[in-house]
Amino acid sequence: MTEQDEKLSRALIDIGKELAAITDLDHLLTRILKISREVFHFENAIIRLVKKDGVTLESVASYGYSRAAEDETIRLGQGVMGKAAQDGKPYLLDDLSQAADYIPGIDDARSEMAVPLIARERVIGVFNVESPRPAAFSSDDCDALTILAGQAAIAIDNANLYADLCRVSREKENLNHLNNQILASVSLGIYTIDRSLTITSWNDGMAKMSHIPIEKALGKPLLEMFPTLEEEGIAGRLRRVLETGQAESLRLLHRGHAGQNRLQKRKLTPLKEKGRTTGAVVVVEDVTEFEQLLAQTVQSEKLAELGRMSAGIAHEINNPLSVISFANQVLLNEYNYQADQLELLERIDVEVERLQNLTSELLSYSSAKQEDRRDVTDLNATVGEVLALMRYELNKKQISAQTDLVELPAVLVDKNRFKQIFINLILNAVQAMDPQGKIMISSRLSDDGKVHVSFCDNGPGIPDKLKNRIFKPFFTSRKDGSGTGLGLYLCRKIIKDYQGELSVSDAPGGGCCFDVVLPGYDNKYGKD
Template structure:
C-alpha cells in the first residue's frame, strides 16, 4: 500500500469518526475541508449546498477564499460548480484559464476539481477544490473526492434530519406546554385516568376542588383516594364509559375531603389514540355558587308570590276586622253589663292585634321604592317581633328586649326590616330546643347599635371568618342557601353601617348592627 492510499484510508477513517461525533453542520464541514486538504493538497476549497428551492447553490463552508469570492448564491449552470450540480457528474479542469465556465475564485488558480455531493442519488451540493499548481489534480483523484463528498452528503442529510427532529421535538414540547397552560388555567377541574382507573393527570382546579395536590394523586387509584365516589355511584359510570366508549354527563352533590358540600357537573369521555382506548377524561364543573344563586332567585320569586298572596289575604281580613271592631264599639255604647263589657274589650283588643299583624304583612308585601327617611328603630323592631311572635311561642323562646334612648337613623324601611327579620330568624333557628332571645338598642359612637343575641350552641372560631361569605352556612342541608347573612351585611353597608358577630361555642351568639345616627341636614333619600 503506497502513501497515497494510506492517506486516503486515514482520511476516510477520520471523516467517519467525525460523522459519528459531530452534530453541527458548520463544524462538520469545516472539519471535512481540513481532513481533505491533507490528502488533496488544494490551495482553496468550497462546499456549496443546494438551496431548498433547488434553484441555486449557497456557500456552507470554504477554505482559502476571500469573503468577496464566496459571497452570494450561485445559480445552477453558472460556473463549473453550477454545471456539475446540473449534470450530477464530476468535472476536472486542468487549466481553468482556458475554461469559459470557470467562475473566478482565487488569483492565479490553474487547476480545479469539482464533484457532486450525492446522498441516495439525490443532489445535496457540490465540493470544489482548486490549486495554483498546474495539473495539481489527476483523474484518479476524482473517485476519492467523490467518496469524501458522498460521506459528507450523507452526514449533511443526517444532520438536517436530526435538526428537523429537534425542531419537531421543540414544537411538540411548546405545544404540550401550551396545552398544559390551557388545562391548568381553565376554571374547570380536568383529570385523566388509565383503564385501571389510576390518575394520570390532575390540573390545578382539581387540586382546589379536591384539596389534594397532583403529587398526591398521580398514579394512584382514584376510588381508593376518594371512596365517597363509590357511594355516589360514580364508579359505575366510569366503567360504563370504558365499556361503551360513549361520553356521559351527570350532576350530583359531592362532599370533598374537607367535608364541604359541593354541587358538581361531571362530563366523562373515553381517551382514545385512534382505535386504542387509553383511559378516560373527566371534566368537573363546580356549580355550587350558580345553584345557590338559582335557588335564591327561585326562593325570592316564591317569597314575592307569597307576599302578594299575604297582601291579598291581609286586605280581605282587614275588612271583617273593621266591621267587628265597629260592632264592638257600638255595643259598648249601650251600657253593657260588666261581664259583657269585659268580652267586648277582649274582642276589641284581639281585633287591634290582628289589624296590627295584617298591617305588618302589608308593609312587607309592598315593593319599596328605595326612599330613605328618618326612622326610629324601636318601632321597626317591634313590628318584626310581632310578626314572629307565634314562632317564638311555639319554639318556647323567651323574648327579652331593652330599648335605650337612641337617635333616629336614615334608612329604607323594607331592607332594614328584612335585615332584622333575618337576624331574629337565625337566632330562633339556633335554639331548636328553646332558649332566650335578646333584642337591645343603645347609642354608641355617634350612631345606634342593635344587638340580637341568643342562648344557642354558638359558632366555632374557625367558622366565624366565613359566616358572612356567600353560600356559607352552618345549617343542615336544605335549611338555608348561605345568602341570608351575606345580604344582611350588604344592607348594613348600603346604609353606611357595619354588621359583625361575636360567638363562643356553648355560650350563644351576638349579632351587632351599627348604623349612623341621622343628622338634621341629611337628605331624605339615598
C-alpha cells in the first residue's frame, strides 16, 4: 500500500467516525457532499435516495447540478444511477457518448461514476459524480467512493432511524398529553390500582371528589386511604376483578374522606397486559345531585297530581253544597219553625259554610305555585350542567348527546325548575329511543328576540293524532305503565308561568323535537 493509499485509508476511517456521530439528516448530507469536494476533489456530486414507493430515486443533496437535473425523476433500472440502485453495484462509464440511456446531469458530461448506498443489506440510494472529461475516473476512485458510500449509507440509515425514533417519541408524548387532558377534563373520577391494591394513577376528577391531591394518592395502598371500602364491599369486588379478569359495576352510598355520604356508581375494569390482569381501572361517577333533581321532579309530579285530585274533589263537593245551601236559605225564609227546628236549619247553614271554606282551601292549595326563585340564567350553561348529570343515563343506553349552542341572552327564570324541565325532556327521549340513539340539543335566538332551546331525537317520533294530547295531565303513551302522564303537562305549565312556550314537531329524518321558547332578559334595563 502506497503512502497516498494509507492517507486515504486513514481519512476514510476518520470520515466514517465523523459521519456516524451526525444524527441530523440535512447536516449529514451537507457534510457528505463537502467531503466529496474536499477529500476527493470531485467537481460535482449528487445523492439520490429511494422513495417510499421503492421504485423511484429522488434527489436529496447535490452541488454542480442544475435545478432541472435535480428535479429529474429517475426510476430504478433507468440510466446509470437507476442501474446502480437496481443492481446494487457500482457503475463506471468512461464515455457517455456510447451510453444510449444516459440521463443528462451536468453540462457536456463525458464520464460518470455511480455507486449504490447500501445499509443493512438494502439499497437506500445512489452516490453519483460526473465529469466533462472522458475517462475522468479510475477504478481506484470507484473503490474509494464505494467505501465512502458505504459509510454514508450507514450514517444516512441511522439518521433516518433516529428521525423515526424522535417522531414516534413525539407521537407518544402527544398521545400521553392527550390522554392526560382527557383524564383531567372528564367529570368522572378515574384511578388505577395494581394487583396489591396500590394506587398507580389518580386523575383530577378523583382528586376533586375525594379531596385528596394526586401527589398524596399515588403509591399509597387504596384500603389505607379508604378503609370503608372493605365494609362497602368494593374491596372484595376489586379482588374478584383481579382474580377473574371480568369487569363489574355497582351502585352504593359511599362515605367520603370528608365524612359525607355520596351516592356513586362505580365501574371496575381489569387492566391487562399480554392477556394477564396486572391491575384494575376504577371509574367513579357521583350521581348525588342527579338523584336529588330526579327526586324533586318526581315529587313535583306527585304534588301536581295531588293538587289536581284535590281540585276535582273540591269541585265535586261544591256543587251539591251549593244546592244544599240554597235550599236551606229558602226553608229559613218561607216557614215559621219551632225553636228546635230552627236550630237544626241554622246548624245546616253553618256546616255548609264550613265545608265551603274547606273546599276553598283545597282549591287554593291545588293552584298554589312553588316558591319562585327567579334569577338571571344562562340556558346554555344549564344544558351543560344537565348533560353532566345525565351522563350515566345516556351511557347506559349508549345514547349520543350532541350540542349546537349559540350565544344567547340571559333569561329570568328559576334555574332549578328549568333543570327539571330539561331532565324530563331528555329522559323522555332516552326512554323512547333504542340503544345507540342520538339526541341533538341546540339553541338559537329568533328575530323577535326570543330564546329557543330544542331537544331533538331520532326515536320513533310522536303520531300527529297524539301531539295535542301529550301535554294533557295523566296522558301517557308508555305501554309499561311507568309514566304518570304529568311530566310534559308540568313542563308546559312551568314554562307558561314565565311567558314561554313548549311545542313539539317532527325531527328531520325521523324522531321528534321539543322546542322551549322564552323571552330574553335585558340585563342593562332589567326587563324583557
